[in-house]
Amino acid sequence: MKRPLILFSIVLAAMRVFALGGEDFGGVKLKGRLGARLDSMIERQVAAIDVDYITSPFLAKTEKKFWWQTEFWGKWMHSAVPYANYSKSAKLNDAIDYSVERILSSQEPSGYIGNYPQELRCSEGWDVWGMKYTMMGLIHYYDYRKSTKPEKAKLALDACKRLCEYLIAEIGPQGRRGVELWKTGNWSGYASSSVLEPVMWLYYRTSEKKYLDFATYIVKGMIEPEEGPRLVDLALKGIGVSARNRYGRKDNPSNAWSYVCKYGRRKAYEMMSCYQGLIEYAQTVKNRPELIEAALFSARDIVKNELNIAGGCASSEEWFGGATKQHLPYLRLQETCVTTTWMRFCQKLLEITDDPKWADEIEKTFYNAYLGSLRKDGTEFASYTPLSGSRYHGMHHCYMHTDCCNANGPRGFLCFMKNVCRNDGKSATFNFYASALVDGFEMYSLYPAANFVRIVSRTKGPFKVRLRVPSWSEKTSIRVNGQTVNASPGSYAVIEREWELGDIIEVNFDLRVKSHTLAGNIAFTRGPVALARDNRLGDGDVSEVFRTASLSPKVLESFAQVVPPSDDIWMAFSAVLPVGMNHANPDGKFSSQVMFCDYASAGGLWQRSNYYRVWFPVERR
Ligand SMILES: [Zn+2]
Known part of the structure; x- marks a missing residue:
């Protein structure tokens, strides 16, 4: 009886090889209303991007106002690569290749890729933040092309290495600019420090110790300086995310926006981006459990004190204790960048804890704050979506016809897609329910409009299936070929059996x-x-x-x-x-x-x- 499972595993492994890197959806093909929304977003927004437009700042290098034109390309790449794999869109495929040619042609002999003039680089504003997204974009391209166009993939990885080495030389330990990385950019060092995440990605792909050493230096800056991000000690002291703003500052803080922007600690998106990197680092070095503890404390604090009923959070992009203020008309509620980054943060926590509560959180945010920000025709994301009022277009940023939220928005759908069904060849974990084809199973449902889900086996042999039972579903019924399976709220129901083709799992949720x-x-x-x-x-x-x-x-x-x-x-x-x-x-x-x-x-x-x-x-x- 082992043979069918082995065959099934080989098929799964082969599917992964051919997934061509980037975010792997585990063979998920989304159907129905959600599938149509995803398809329209890919076609009308991600594949419709004007590549010349979003890459031109890298060639022009005329930034003088410390803006963030260089974040748009890397964010776009983060979703463009997996959606190119998913949709098989030739147009998107060509756009990705062409965009990377443009980015590589903009790289200077020093390794710099960006749009700030020499004297303003690696200082104030969003230059390091932009380099973070450029590194991410290049790494996504490397993953995308390493099997099909290995020479091009290597060029992108080499460019990313040189960009990282430029950063190390400028603002790394004993860097020539004489300023530590955490002191550059905005939000007490959050924005620049969040470069940790792609630095870790680079280390995974190269195994070169210098990148891990650089990561260790960034982590030090994130947690030790009294006036820095302090992402660990403040969390371990039990200080919630909205109460960290001016903690430990020796000067007399002013309320001027430039001061808040430079030194504040309440910026939601940038803070969570730092925890993403800290978790990656802790998973690698393995002897820093306090980093994960700090991330978990902060995430639990967000759930308890910041999230609203739509799974959104932040006012004017900052933590503000929003859970108890959500009935009031606060300014600029639930920025789409925050919504997307919160789902990414939960995804990371789901991966490291296997606790379905983080899938509960992704689901709540996805069906409410996230889909609420996506225009019905798929063409754009709102910047802010209030709980009461009307929806509208986002602002244009940096005098460009785009903004941070339109760049980030498509990344949010990835968090849902990647966790619909995670299949490691030995077990399949269903976190979300939708009409979809997944590895080894077909799922039929009008959920969450309807409470009923039917999952049909295309698997033969012994295999474990886990089904997330949401914490809100007080009475859930699960049956396999008519036989009842134990299901308690806030856990995974486990089914281990010899599967036959056509076996049926039926789930009824409590949607009262x-x-x-x-x-x-x-x-x-x-x-x-x-x-x-x-x-x-x-x-x-x-x-x-x-x-x-x-x-x-x-x-x-x-x-x-x-x-x-x-x-x-x-x-x-x-x-x-x-x-x-x-x-x-x-x-x-x-x-x-x-x-x-x-x-x-x-x-x-x-x-x-x-x-x-x-x-x-x-x-x-
Ligand atoms: Zn935004």
């Missing part, structure tokens, strides 16, 4: 709507999906107050799923609830019909006239 209250306000979730009222649903004033009676019970049975009024809206629900300020209607004796949709569909027209709301005031007495 729950209410949540905060400071005299109420909101609703259904499984991983936050619900919103949207004025397109035509049921009156979406800011109506709820009567006190609506606060209980926590699980609400009165919500019925209904056909959405248009294809713009994925899921729609009707509920009979006590709303309105009619004082002749005490305690909601005469209830009204209220309509909801999924948060990601709310405001989907991207017009001021299409408004929505997630938190609703409750009548005061």
Whole structure:
């Protein structure tokens, strides 16, 4: 009976070899509504990029205002490579090759790739940050082409090595600029220090000790200087992410934006990017458990004190204790860069802990804050997506017709795709449920609109399957060919058996709507999906107050799923609830019909006239 498994494993191994590097989706092909959204994002945004436009700053080298034009190409490469593998798009394939030719042609004899003039390099602004993304882009290209175009791949890796050596020579130990890396750039050293992640990637691919030594130097700067990022000791002291801002500063901090931008410690995206690198480093050196402990503390703090009901976080891109303020109209909520980086951070934590709570977090953020920021036609991402209001285009950055969030947005979908089903040849772990083909199985579902998932085996022989049982699903039923399997919330249900072709796993989740209250306000979730009222649903004033009676019970049975009024809206629900300020209607004796949709569909027209709301005031007495 071993032979079928061995054959299956060989097939899987072969599939990995031919995955051509980059982020491997484990053979996942996404279908249905989600698959269509992904396909349109790849075609209309990732493959539609103007390569000349995003690479021209590298050739012009005219930056004088300390901006970040050089981050756009590397971020694009991070998603372009896996989506080229996934979509087999010839257009995207050609764009990747052409873009790398342009980047390589811009490299100076010193190794520098960027757009800052000589005197301004490796100092203030975003030069080192830009080099970080350029290193990432070159490494993605190396992985992409090392099997099919090994000479081109080697050129890219060599360019990345020379760029890293330039950084070492300039701002490494005893660097010629006489300034330590953490002192350059913005946010107390977060931005420059986050170069640690691609430095580790470079070390993995070269095994050259000088890169690991450089990483050790960067880590030292991240944790030791009193006025530096202090990513470890502040976490181990139990100081939450929003309370670290001015900790340990000797001077008298001013509130001037330039001061905050240079020395602040609350910038969400940059802080989490540093923890990504710290985890990579800790996994390699193996004797620094405190680095992982600090990352885990910070992530748990974000879950407890920063995340909102849509899985988004940050106001004006900074931590602000947002969990208890999410009913209020804070400025610039849940930047898409933060949303994407939070999902990447959770993905890393899922990999190192195997704790499905991190998959719970990715799922919540993905179905709400993330998909809510992606325009329905796939062409762009919003920069900020409020919990109440309307959606709109992002700002243009650095006088370019793009911005950080459009560059980062497509990377977010990778976190979902990479974890739909992780198959290591011995076991398959299903973290997310969708209509999809995966290695060895077919998955049929309208989840999360529907609660039912059917997984059909295309595997023969002994094999372990693990199914994530979400923590929100209080009553989950799992059956294999009709036989019940144990399933408890917040864990993996394990099925170990001799599989036959056509064996069927059936899963039913508990998608009953729950209410949540905060400071005299109420909101609703259904499984991983936050619900919103949207004025397109035509049921009156979406800011109506709820009567006190609506606060209980926590699980609400009165919500019925209904056909959405248009294809713009994925899921729609009707509920009979006590709303309105009619004082002749005490305690909601005469209830009204209220309509909801999924948060990601709310405001989907991207017009001021299409408004929505997630938190609703409750009548005061
Ligand atoms: Zn952004």
